[in-house]
Amino acid sequence: MKISIQINASPxxxxxxxxxxxxxxxxxxxxxxxxxxxFYHDGIYNALRDSRPPGDERDIVKRWSALQAEHGIDLVVxxxxxxxxxxxxxxxxxxxxxxxxxxxxxxxxxxLGLLMEAIIDADRHICxxx
Amino acid sequence: MKNIFFIIDKPLHGNIQTQEFxxxxxxxxxxxxxxxxxxxxxxxxxxxxxxxxEAIGLKNSSPLLKALSVYDINDVFVExxxxxxxxxxxxxxVIEVNVCPRAELKQQQETADQLFSF
Numbered sequence: 634m635k636i637s638i639q640i641n642a643s644p645x646x647x648x649x650x651x652x653x654x655x656x657x658x659x660x661x662x663x664x665x666x667x668x669x670x671x672f673y674h675d676g677i678y679n680a681l682r683d684s685r686p687p688g689d690e691r692d693i694v695k696r697w698s699a700l701q702a703e704h705g706i707d708l709v710v711x712x713x714x715x716x717x718x719x720x721x722x723x724x725x726x727x728x729x730x731x732x733x734x735x736x737x738x739x740x741x742x743x744x745l746g747l748l749m750e751a752i753i754d755a756d757r758h759i760c761x762x763x
Numbered sequence: 764m765k766n767i768f769f770i771i772d773k774p775l776h777g778n779i780q781t782q783e784f785x786x787x788x789x790x791x792x793x794x795x796x797x798x799x800x801x802x803x804x805x806x807x808x809x810x811x812x813x814x815x816x817e818a819i820g821l822k823n824s825s826p827l828l829k830a831l832s833v834y835d836i837n838d839v840f841v842e843x844x845x846x847x848x849x850x851x852x853x854x855x856x857v858i859e860v861n862v863c864p865r866a867e868l869k870q871q872q873e874t875a876d877q878l879f880s881f
Contacts, residue, residue: 641881673787717779745786749790749794750794763780
């Protein structure tokens with residue numbers, strides 16, 4: 634089955650990012666395809682490169698980057714959610730004088746159109762977090 | 764084309780999520796999907812006229828609701844029980860809505876390909 638994922642909550646305050654990550658692991662093991670993971674609302678904080686949790690804790694951002702590196706899963710951060718919260722794409726940051734290296738490896742920033750494409754093309758679209 | 768059902772149960776200006784959530788509905792309509800919107804619980808307050816969020820430094824998002832019909836989103840429902848519990852009537856709303864009892868709305872939701880709540 635083609636499954637699309639949406640994450641609406643920030644990584645450490647809510648369980649959404651953890652639940653989604655575990656769900657994706659289980660889905661991949663079961664032979665399903667993860668069409669895309671779309672980060673919306675405060676979910677964009679999952680893509681902050683400079684997140685540095687204590688060494689004995691799970692590193693949620695790095696875990697997403699690893700998921701992308703290992704399985705090639707498309708990690709898309711909503712552009713308007715991200716800009717509102719200060720996470721800028723390199724080219725935009727350069728233009729407006731913002732921080733250019735904010736986005737963690739494996740993520741890309743794009744519009745809501747990619748969310749719609751995922752909802753339409755996937756067999757299931759599942760939201761985590763509110 | 765998919766039937767996508769959006770459930771709004773929070774007021775419009777208490778958080779940015781409601782506004783960002785409506786953005787998804789507008790995008791779905793722009794992609795020619797069938798969009799149904801339901802306001803229930805405290806979400807019915809989003810529909811009230813004469814909101815002045817400018818007073819607390821927020822942008823007024825009520826025009827977003829008026830844009831729904833521009834995007835051909837005409838299946839807008841309000842749960843009758845939620846309205847009654849809050850003493851509201853549909854004349855107080857910024858847009859025209861279909862007032863439906865909970866049981867009927869539940870049937871509508873069962874026909875949706877995708878349910879969205881937040």
